[in-house]
Amino acid sequence: QVHLQESGPGLVKPSQTLSLTCSVSGDSISSGDHYYTWVRQHPGKGLEWLGYISHSGTTFYNPSLKSRITISVDTSKNQFSLRLTSMTAADTAVYFCTTRKYYGSGSYGLDYWGQGTLVIVSS
Amino acid sequence: EIVLTQSPGTLSLSPGERATLSCSASQRITSSSLAWYQQRPGQAPRLLFYGASGRASGIPDRFRGSGSGADYTLTITSLEPDDFAVYYCQYGWSFGPGTRVDVK
Numbered sequence: 001q002v003h004l005q006e007s008g009p010g011l012v013k014p015s016q017t018l019s020l021t022c023s024v025s026g027d028s029i030s031s032g033d034h035y036y037t038w039v040r041q042h043p044g045k046g047l048e049w050l051g052y053i054s055h056s057g058t059t060f061y062n063p064s065l066k067s068r069i070t071i072s073v074d075t076s077k078n079q080f081s082l083r084l085t086s087m088t089a090a091d092t093a094v095y096f097c098t099t100r101k102y103y104g105s106g107s108y109g110l111d112y113w114g115q116g117t118l119v120i121v122s123s
Numbered sequence: 124e125i126v127l128t129q130s131p132g133t134l135s136l137s138p139g140e141r142a143t144l145s146c147s148a149s150q151r152i153t154s155s156s157l158a159w160y161q162q163r164p165g166q167a168p169r170l171l172f173y174g175a176s177g178r179a180s181g182i183p184d185r186f187r188g189s190g191s192g193a194d195y196t197l198t199i200t201s202l203e204p205d206d207f208a209v210y211y212c213q214y215g216w217s218f219g220p221g222t223r224v225d226v227k
Contacts, residue, residue: 039168047160047168047211047218062216096167106155107174110213113167 002026004097004114012091012121018084022097022114029055029075034099036073036080037110042093052100053080087121094118125149127212127219135227142199144222146212151192156214159188159197162221163208171197171210199224 008020020038027033037052051061053071061069070083084091094116101111126149136142146157154175160168170179172188175195187198199206207226212219 046220047213049213049216049218098167101173103173103177105174106153107158107177108156109158109170109173109177109179110160110168111170111179113169116167 002099002112004099004112006095006097006114006117008095008117008119010118010120012087012119013123014088014121016087018082018087018091018119020082020095020097020117020119022080022082024078024080024099027099029073029078029080031055034101034111035060036071037098037100038071038082039096039098039110040093041096041116048093050082050084050095089121092119092121125152125214125217127214127217129210129212129219129222131222132220133223133225135225136202137227138202138204140202140227142197142202142206142224144197144199144210144224146190146195146197146219148193148195148214152214154191154195157190157195158213160211160213161206161208162211163205168211 003025005023012018032055035052038050040048051071053059068085073080096116097114098110099112128147130145157175159172162168176188185200189196209221209223211221
């Protein structure tokens with residue numbers, strides 16, 4: 001069973017950079033079975049896909065965030081990370097790490113999820 | 124950009140009843156790229172279906188996914204207490220706004 005756990009600050013000041021890490025257990029990122037993905041959810045709202053990274057480091061970012069977001073992977077630690085610059089109150093959300101699995105015939109799904117971590121942007 | 128619309132916004136039903144949730148895309152999409160998720164309060168989303176009708180691991184068969192073109196449906200044939208939750212469809216970068224299924 002794959003387990004994901006987010007870690008990082010719960011409070012970030014406006015204009016600062018958010019750094020979150022997702023630790024993966026029960027599977028090796030190097031196996032290439034998944035794309036490693038970040039999704040967020042504003043309080044009481046729906047889901048927003050931020051971006052994902054392959055085990056080899058190829059990234060895909062939501063165009064709405066493309067200038068602010070970096071996702072990286074550290075296969076030696078079996079972790080992947082999110083960096084989001086120029087944080088504002090609008091970035092206050094629960095941030096989830098998740099894994100995107102290919103099921104064949106062009107089908108994908110986000111099959112494993114961390115519990116999520118609330119990040120509040122406030123001075 | 125594909126925009127997903129889900130209806131109804133809220134569905135109030137009793138345990139044992141049938142739930143029918145709709146997801147409509149702003150244009151025809153490939154059904155292979157349509158997924159459904161369930162999110163219970165305070166929990167992370169859970170994958171229900173990939174490819175519109177491919178049931179994810181551990182999902183009971185009272186859940187059914189169907190559809191093609193621009194219109195997709197998630198059906199829960201007989202609601203159980205754990206099924207009262209919010210359901211999202213997803214295509215590419217986009218998630219729908221969700222349908223809340225609550226107890227009548």
